[in-house]
Amino acid sequence: MTQLHDPLHPHSHDPNPAPPSENADFLLSLPDGTVQTITPDNLRGRPQTTLRDCFIVSTGHGTSGPFAFTGVTLADLVGDYWAAAWEEAEVISADGFGTRLSAAEVDAVTSRPILLACAVAGQPLSRAAGLVRLIVPSETDDALKQVKWIGEVRILNAETQRLAEPTPPSAGP
Numbered sequence: 001m002t003q004l005h006d007p008l009h010p011h012s013h014d015p016n017p018a019p020p021s022e023n024a025d026f027l028l029s030l031p032d033g034t035v036q037t038i039t040p041d042n043l044r045g046r047p048q049t050t051l052r053d054c055f056i057v058s059t060g061h062g063t064s065g066p067f068a069f070t071g072v073t074l075a076d077l078v079g080d081y082w083a084a085a086w087e088e089a090e091v092i093s094a095d096g097f098g099t100r101l102s103a104a105e106v107d108a109v110t111s112r113p114i115l116l117a118c119a120v121a122g123q124p125l126s127r128a129a130g131l132v133r134l135i136v137p138s139e140t141d142d143a144l145k146q147v148k149w150i151g152e153v154r155i156l157n158a159e160t161q162r163l164a165e166p167t168p169p170s171a172g173p
């Protein structure tokens with residue numbers, strides 16, 4: 001089962017309490033192959049959004065919250081670097097955990113947008129608490145989209161998406 005090692009399919013995942021590194025910088029990769037390094041300070045210098053009443057629903061460990069997370073919307077960050085159409089964002093941590101989001105859900109006009117959080121309850125988020133942490137308010141079941149310690153945000157358009165797809169197994173002998 002190769003899926004066990006695919007960070008984008010972290011099924012039956014035991015939440016990891018330990019950051020993969022101390023450094024909270026992450027990479028933003030764009031469909032044209034260019035890569036930006038984004039630091040927490042860079043995010044804190046951008047317009048901030050606060051989402052109240054966020055919950056982390058931990059499989060087998062109950063629910064924590066409510067939290068008020070503050071950060072930059074993923075839509076704003078991507079929009080500052082990539083003006084053309086795109087299809088998907090892969091948000092991946094170096095501990096092998098991640099999720100895939102469609103451009104439609106990232107760009108949806110909503111009072112509860114998807115956030116890259118750098119603060120909670122008005123205080124800087126600690127590295128142990130997930131800095132920089134993805135908050136997907138629409139997900140309220142098992143926290144599989146609430147990616148802690150973002151290491152890379154990979155933006156795919158129709159062309160790069162096709163290139164990223166695994167080669168389908170060839171038919172028959």
Ligand SMILES: Nc1nc2c(c(=O)[nH]1)N[C@H]1C(S)=C(S)[C@@H](COP(=O)(O)O)O[C@H]1N2
Pocket residue numbers: 013014015016017056057058059064093095097129130142143144145146147148149
């Ligand atoms: N990078 C990373 N993010 C992650 C996880 C993980 O193991 N690694 N576990 C997820 C799961 S299954 C849960 S329940 C929550 C737990 O968040 P908490 O440690 O802040 O309670 O983080 C989510 N985000």
Ligand SMILES: [Mo]
Pocket residue numbers: 013015057058059142143144
């Ligand atoms: Mo979980």
